[in-house]
Amino acid sequence: EAQVTQNPRYLITVTGKKLTVTCSQNMNHEYMSWYRQDPGLGLRQIYYSMNVEVTDKGDVPEGYKVSRKEKRNFPLILESPSPNQTSLYFCASSPRPGQGKYNSPLHFGNGTRLTVT
Amino acid sequence: DQQVKQNSPSLSVQEGRISILNCDYTNSMFDYFLWYKKYPAEGPTFLISISSIKDKNEDGRFTVFLNKSAKHLSLHIVPSQPGDSAVYFCAASALGSNYQLIWGAGTKLIIKP
Numbered sequence: 643e644a645q646v647t648q649n650p651r652y653l654i655t656v657t658g659k660k661l662t663v664t665c666s667q668n669m670n671h672e673y674m675s676w677y678r679q680d681p682g683l684g685l686r687q688i689y690y691s692m693n694v695e696v697t698d699k700g701d702v703p704e705g706y707k708v709s710r711k712e713k714r715n716f717p718l719i720l721e722s723p724s725p726n727q728t729s730l731y732f733c734a735s736s737p738r739p740g741q742g743k744y745n746s747p748l749h750f751g752n753g754t755r756l757t758v759t
Numbered sequence: 760d761q762q763v764k765q766n767s768p769s770l771s772v773q774e775g776r777i778s779i780l781n782c783d784y785t786n787s788m789f790d791y792f793l794w795y796k797k798y799p800a801e802g803p804t805f806l807i808s809i810s811s812i813k814d815k816n817e818d819g820r821f822t823v824f825l826n827k828s829a830k831h832l833s834l835h836i837v838p839s840q841p842g843d844s845a846v847y848f849c850a851a852s853a854l855g856s857n858y859q860l861i862w863g864a865g866t867k868l869i870i871k872p
Contacts, residue, residue, distance in 0.1 A: 684862035750802025
């Protein structure tokens with residue numbers, strides 16, 4: 643089954659304790675991205691990757707790191723989590739990065755709910 | 760300042776009637792618009808899209824209308840079904856944006872039996 647898999651689904655941690663949220667896709671997609679969803683704000687992009695070893699900042703990259711060593715995996719790293727990073731996180735992938743009518747829709751994982759106390 | 764706005768946090772519609780979800784945008788460089796649907800505990804799933812060269816796109820019960828002069832788009836669902844109850848997100852991308860989507864805050868649609 644074609645899918646984007648995020649782990650864990652739920653995570654409660656304390657301020658300053660490094661964590662990693664994993665994301666893996668089995669569709670051979672070039673493009674992958676991380677979003678956070680907060681009430682009243684929709685989804686905001688954290689980082690994205692156009693291909694292996696190519697990553698770039700989205701709208702809200704502060705406090706996050708990513709890596710893209712393999713095509714299928716795109717982990718999100720919080721080196722020193724803070725309470726303002728409590729949110730619902732989504733990983734997404736797409737076969738064809740681009741713009742306009744050549745856009746391919748994003749495929750999303752089921753989300754990771756992170757609570758930082 | 761939010762570039763994509765969905766001003767109705769929620770909408771309740773009778774089963775069988777038309778559901779109309781609205782989305783306004785401010786950036787005239789947006790050239791591609793998408794609607795995603797999200798059920799609880801799941802990620803958003805793509806529903807329908809429209810390019811700025813069109814003013815209407817239809818897919819089964821779902822139709823998206825784009826009014827560029829008003830910077831407004833709407834999603835029509837006819838007839839509405841109980842399975843349509845979900846949160847609907849409007850998103851937009853601009854030429855040269857490297858596929859970065861700007862998302863609205865979402866509208867929760869409730870279909871009443």
